[in-house]
Ligand SMILES: Nc1ncnc2c1ncn2[C@@H]1O[C@H](COP(=O)(O)OP(=O)(O)O)[C@@H](O)[C@H]1O
């Protein structure tokens with residue numbers, strides 16, 4: 742887990758993690774623009790590869806095939822690129838190999854949305870997130886609770902309950918700049 746990989750902080754990929762609907766795709770894209778970096782959304786990469794949206798991939802090929810491809814893409818992207826902004830799907834970070842490569846090679850930003858704030862977003866996202874479908878609110882709450890253990894392994898946390906997407910992105914950029922100025926002498 743604590744492999745000593747020497748990548749200067751300013752070159753590291755920035756990876757967004759967090760629960761479905763937290764805003765990883767939207768905020769990641771905004772942060773990339775603000776930092777003049779390329780943006781990669783892992784779900785979009787998978788969708789382009791299969792030529793169909795995520796829910797259809799789940800239906801046709803099953804979740805385990807999706808998870809395998811998701812892991813391969815993340816390991817490849819995190820190992821062989823730098824200076825990117827990468828948004829993961831919310832379930833990707835549950836895989837240990839994904840956590841390891843992200844924590845060892847990238848700056849991991851956790852977009853932290855409370856359960857109460859998430860509940861308000863649920864109606865807008867449920868149709869496009871297969872893992873939320875056919876679940877009761879209590880089951881979704883349990884999934885939310887279980888996943889927070891994995892998300893607690895990160896480098897930066899941004900509490901986004903009271904921030905819109907634009908303000909969240911500004912906050913990320915500010916925290917990254919503070920971090921960069923603190924770490925520069927060692928790089
Ligand atoms: N007030 C809102 N009205 C409509 N949609 C919302 C609202 N708040 C959040 N959303 C939806 O929540 C989702 C969150 O953004 P997204 O970047 O897709 O998150 P993630 O990649 O973390 O799943 C978007 O699909 C957005 O449309």
Ligand SMILES: O=C(O)C1=C[C@@H](OP(=O)(O)O)[C@@H](O)[C@H](O)C1
Pocket residue numbers: 759760761762765766784795829830831832833869870871872
């Ligand atoms: O949390 C999950 O298991 C998933 C999250 C989705 O991405 P977002 O977190 O961007 O919605 C997408 O990868 C897929 O529907 C599975």
Ligand SMILES: [Mg+2]
Pocket residue numbers: 765766767784828829830
């Ligand atoms: Mg997304």
